[in-house]
Amino acid sequence: MCAIVAGMSVEPTAWQRPGPTAEQRRNDVVVGVAVAAVAQLNLVLSTSAGVFFGDDPPSRPEQILWTLAITLPLAVRRRWPAAVAIVISAAFIAAQVRHSPEQQVTNGALCSAIYTVGAWGRDRAQARWARIGIIAAMFAWLAIGIAQTAADLPADAFPDAAGPLEPLLAAIVNGVLLNALFFGFAVFVGETAWISARRQHLLEVQAEELRRLAAEAGERAVMGERVRIARELHDVVAHHVSVMGVQAAATRRVMDKDPAKARTALAAVEQSARTAVDELRRMLNLLRATGGAPDERPSGSGxxxxxxxxxxxxxxxxxxxxxxxxxxxxxxxxxxxxxxxxxxxxxxxxxxxxxxxxxxxxxxxxxxxxxxxxxxxxxxxxxxxxxxxxxxxxxxxxxxxxxxxxxxxxxxxxxxxxxxxxxxxxxxxxxxx
Structure with missing residues (x-):
């Protein structure tokens, strides 16, 4: 038991589990009321069957009060897990002190409260010490109960005992082991639920980071493609347009003086325009092609x-x-x-x-x-x-x-x-x- 409790601090983290959603709070209210109703039914059945713990059971209203005090706080167990666990454990010990007959459902309520502290406690230090305190109080109360029982046992208290151990020792070990298993199970399952929620949070964070990186990679790819297209357009268009401009200027200067030379320059302008259009067409076809290599060169550019x-x-x-x-x-x-x-x-x-x-x-x-x-x-x-x-x-x-x-x-x-x-x-x- 101590090893389990001490192991709760193995994975310190700054992450806090978010509080319960509105739907989860409504479910807690329904569960708390349902458990209280079942506990009241079990109380009626227990008293009707004559099942009492002790010789002086409390009055019926007090029995109902203790049963409600242990079970109803479950209605807000995920909103205030540590407070609910402390209230339920205190009411549980008080009910046993008063010999309240209902202990089956209330035992389950106590286990659920300890589990909830481990699974939903946002302050991990508080959750750890709350469970340690509750379990220590429970074992202290168990020790007191064993001491009182041992002092009042008659000599023939175990007439049918036939095992190799002393009957009283066997009863004590049995009680300690059962309680250790009970509390250990509640602690283990609660801690496992919290770790599972934390891992789910980390997976969501990693998934969001992957989505962000993928979006950034996509933006970089788009930007790189835009730069490549702009560079190709600049290289293909600027050269031929510049040549056409120079040749057109030469044509204007010699048009009246040397028509033959002007016609030659105009033919060169026409050829440059056709070459520019051909290169643009090749480049656009390359950009439209699926799976084409970015650096695949069109003909005539080596x-x-x-x-x-x-x-x-x-x-x-x-x-x-x-x-x-x-x-x-x-x-x-x-x-x-x-x-x-x-x-x-x-x-x-x-x-x-x-x-x-x-x-x-x-x-x-x-x-x-x-x-x-x-x-x-x-x-x-x-x-x-x-x-x-x-x-x-x-x-x-x-x-x-x-x-x-x-x-x-x-x-x-x-x-x-x-x-x-x-x-x-x-x-x-x-x-x-």
């Missing part, structure tokens, strides 16, 4: 198509060159697309902002690195301009970071602007050997 970007820049009036150095290696599609988009954005920025006359694109294949270098002879970045604040530069940095690479972008000391991206390459076993 390092093997950089010559088309250079040709577009040349058609827009720039002196554009492309140089590939080192032994070309097969690249992952996502890396090839990232390199293409970086060159595309650099060419677009040169056309829109640099007022340049020449642009040079270099692709270098090193042993463990792919280097993309784009330079122009334009005016460079304005003095005091923050580096990497434009949407294009932000998109380039995101693409490079996604492949664990590095990006440098800024004005050159001799004039013009440079964009340089370095991507690490996975080495083959033969190279590593």
């Amino acid at each position: 390092v093997d198509h950089l010559d088309e970007l250079v040709a577009n820049a040349r058609d827009a009036g720039l002196t554009a060159t492309l140089g590939v150095y080192g032994e070309a290696l097969p690249l992952p599609e996502s890396l090839s697309q990232a390199a293409y988009r970086i060159v595309q954005e650099a060419v677009t920025n040169t056309l829109k902002h640099a007022n340049a006359s020449a642009i040079e694109v270099r692709v270098r294949y090193h042993a463990a690195e792919l280097e993309i270098d784009v330079t122009d002879d334009g005016r460079g970045a304005p003095p005091g301009a923050a580096a990497g604040v434009g949407l294009g530069l932000i998109g380039m940095r995101e693409r490079v970071a996604a492949h664990d690479g590095t990006l440098t972008a800024g004005s050159r000391s001799g004039g013009g602007y440079r964009v340089r991206a370095r991507f690490p390459l996975a080495q083959s076993p033969a190279v590593l050997a």
Whole structure:
């Protein structure tokens, strides 16, 4: 018994079980009244059968009063569990002192009260000490009753005793064991109910946390998808629209002086528009596709198509060159697309902002690195301009970071602007050997 009571403090926690709901309080009232009615019926049956504990039973009104005092408090047992348990235990001992004959139902009421303290006591320290105090009082009363009974026992009190133990010792051990089992069961079941409620609370908290994390993950996924779509739209549209703008401006300038050149520029504008529409259509089809890889690249957007970007820049009036150095290696599609988009954005920025006359694109294949270098002879970045604040530069940095690479972008000391991206390459076993 002591081990069970002492074990109640093994799992200290700041959690408090919520009080009973309105429906539970109504159920308690119904149960309390029903138990009181059953106790009154049992009292009538016990007295009618002549079952009395002691030689001087109290009057019938007093018997009814003690029975109600022990059972009716169950009507509020979950609202004030410790107070109800103390009242019932005190009334129980007092009823036994007065030799009240009803003890079957009242024993059940006492067990229910001790259980409720363990299952519903919000203050765990109070619940623990209330049960310890009640059980200690009950065993003290048991000891007093055993002492009084032993003192009044006649010599022939156990005429039919035939066991190996002394009859009085056997009776004492039997009473102590039965009470220990009675109170131990009430304590154990109450503590188990409280632990079960606490675990249910923890499961609900964890479920809510999982729902919150899932919602956050969904929001991040949506945001990431929006950023990816915005980056793709910027890369696909901005380049071709910029080329179209430059070519349209050139057409306007030479339309009257050189109609043949104007027609050539207009044809280039038309081709750029068709290319932009085709790339937009491919990208939208990819976004609509189910299960498509986010980095799946449409045709015409890899390092093997950089010559088309250079040709577009040349058609827009720039002196554009492309140089590939080192032994070309097969690249992952996502890396090839990232390199293409970086060159595309650099060419677009040169056309829109640099007022340049020449642009040079270099692709270098090193042993463990792919280097993309784009330079122009334009005016460079304005003095005091923050580096990497434009949407294009932000998109380039995101693409490079996604492949664990590095990006440098800024004005050159001799004039013009440079964009340089370095991507690490996975080495083959033969190279590593």
